[in-house]
Amino acid sequence: DGVLLLNSATSLTITTPTVDINASTAVLVSNDLKLDSDSAVLGLGAGNDFTITHDGTTGATLAGNPITITSGGAATWSTSAGALTVDSAASTLTLDGHTGVTVQSTNSGNITLDSVADIVLDADGDNITMKAGSTGSGLDFIQSGTGDYTIKNLTSDKDIIFNVNDGSSDTEVMRIDGSVSRV
Numbered sequence: 001d002g003v004l005l006l007n008s009a010t011s012l013t014i015t016t017p018t019v020d021i022n023a024s025t026a027v028l029v030s031n032d033l034k035l036d037s038d039s040a041v042l043g044l045g046a047g048n049d050f051t052i053t054h055d056g057t058t059g060a061t062l063a064g065n066p067i068t069i070t071s072g073g074a075a076t077w078s079t080s081a082g083a084l085t086v087d088s089a090a091s092t093l094t095l096d097g098h099t100g101v102t103v104q105s106t107n108s109g110n111i112t113l114d115s116v117a118d119i120v121l122d123a124d125g126d127n128i129t130m131k132a133g134s135t136g137s138g139l140d141f142i143q144s145g146t147g148d149y150t151i152k153n154l155t156s157d158k159d160i161i162f163n164v165n166d167g168s169s170d171t172e173v174m175r176i177d178g179s180v181s182r183v
Contacts, residue, residue: 035054038054038056038057039053039054049065050062155178157179159176160178161174161176162174
């Protein structure tokens with residue numbers, strides 16, 4: 001069993017175009033593995049069907065079919081500038097949290113849903129709740145199994161107000177008083 005061990009005190013320079021390492025066990029690199037070319041591609045698999053490609057500047061592309069990222073703990077996607085884009089030719093982006101999924105802005109920014117088509121909220125549990133603040137109070141839209149819609153303000157004795165834009169003015173057109181009992 002021949003062993004090639006490289007550590008921080010060892011340097012190996014190979015100038016031939018191809019180096020074949022045929023090992024019956026794993027090859028261990030005990031420190032950084034660096035590809036110094038500005039267009040380097042790290043290919044994995046018998047047909048290089050999974051690749052990590054350096055873009056020539058500071059970015060990289062993962063390519064494979066499929067790509068699964070598994071973490072035993074938290075997994076973070078972070079971008080310091082620009083957008084985080086999920087681009088898929090498939091019709092569905094699935095977030096499966098098993099006990100629920102939270103999309104949360106932990107900074108002062110808004111979360112915006114923007115679509116060139118409709119935005120559909122589909123809840124098989126029949127409830128779509130919009131909450132304001134950390135108290136959990138807010139407006140609750142419920143579609144019952146009979147097809148009726150219930151619009152409910154969850155804050156005690158607060159009104160439901162309908163406003164329209166009338167000549168560039170925000171105008172109240174109807175108010176349902178939350179402190180009045182049903183007639």
